[in-house]
Amino acid sequence: AQSVTQLGSHVSVSEGALVLLRCNYSSSVPPYLFWYVQYPNQGLQLLLKYTSAATLVKGINGFEAEFKKSETSFHLTKPSAHMSDAAEYFCAVRVDTGRRALTFGSGTRLQVQP
Amino acid sequence: NAGVTQTPKFQVLKTGQSMTLQCAQDMNHNSMYWYRQDPGMGLRLIYYSASEGTTDKGEVPNGYNVSRLNKREFSLRLESAAPSQTSVYFCASSEEGQGVSGYTFGSGTRLTVV
Numbered sequence: 001a002q003s004v005t006q007l008g009s010h011v012s013v014s015e016g017a018l019v020l021l022r023c024n025y026s027s028s029v030p031p032y033l034f035w036y037v038q039y040p041n042q043g044l045q046l047l048l049k050y051t052s053a054a055t056l057v058k059g060i061n062g063f064e065a066e067f068k069k070s071e072t073s074f075h076l077t078k079p080s081a082h083m084s085d086a087a088e089y090f091c092a093v094r095v096d097t098g099r100r101a102l103t104f105g106s107g108t109r110l111q112v113q114p
Numbered sequence: 115n116a117g118v119t120q121t122p123k124f125q126v127l128k129t130g131q132s133m134t135l136q137c138a139q140d141m142n143h144n145s146m147y148w149y150r151q152d153p154g155m156g157l158r159l160i161y162y163s164a165s166e167g168t169t170d171k172g173e174v175p176n177g178y179n180v181s182r183l184n185k186r187e188f189s190l191r192l193e194s195a196a197p198s199q200t201s202v203y204f205c206a207s208s209e210e211g212q213g214v215s216g217y218t219f220g221s222g223t224r225l226t227v228v
Contacts, residue, residue: 006156034216043221044157044204046216046217099170102147102206106155
């Protein structure tokens with residue numbers, strides 16, 4: 001079975017600083033990986049997804065993530081944080097065998113300080 | 115552009131009461147899912163439906179039942195609500211075709227059981 005670990009339930013950065021949100025996965029077969037963002041009292045919005053094409057994936061709002069098989073990681077980055085990036089971020093994994101539902105990490109709440 | 119629609123948005127139940135959460139999608143997706151979101155635990159899969167007429171248990175199915183009424187609709191029923199079922203519930207849908215699709219989420223139902 002696949003699983004996802006997000007290191008750091010809360011991350012705080014200053015406006016303009018680098019954003020780095022960590023995600024490690026466990027899967028016995030090649031995974032598909034996703035990052036979602038959730039703003040307060042809203043649903044989940046897809047930021048980006050890795051589907052075995054390019055290992056560096058660019059998403060919306062200036063975010064990107066790099067799939068590193070050797071490290072089983074899919075960390076999310078953004079060069080310069082904006083106040084509007086404050087939200088909760090979820091990493092998710094899916095594999096192509098059996099159940100095709102997403103398995104989510106526990107989430108990382110990003111705080112952006114002025 | 116409706117996407118995935120969930121009703122109601124908010125609900126307060128007394129312990130032992132029953133209710134059905136409704137979900138409908140207008141994207142002609144085959145697969146639909148019910149998740150619950152609890153603080154610090156991410157989203158956990160309750161039930162899913164790979165296609166019309168089929169349903170399967172997820173990680174946390176106890177206390178819930180589902181019905182895939184047709185291709186568009188996937189409902190979640192709590193027969194006898196318990197305080198442990200206080201949560202935010204999300205419905206999602208997806209389609210498999212060439213490659214991996216994104217998953218579209220509804221805006222959620224916030225349920226409180228007192």
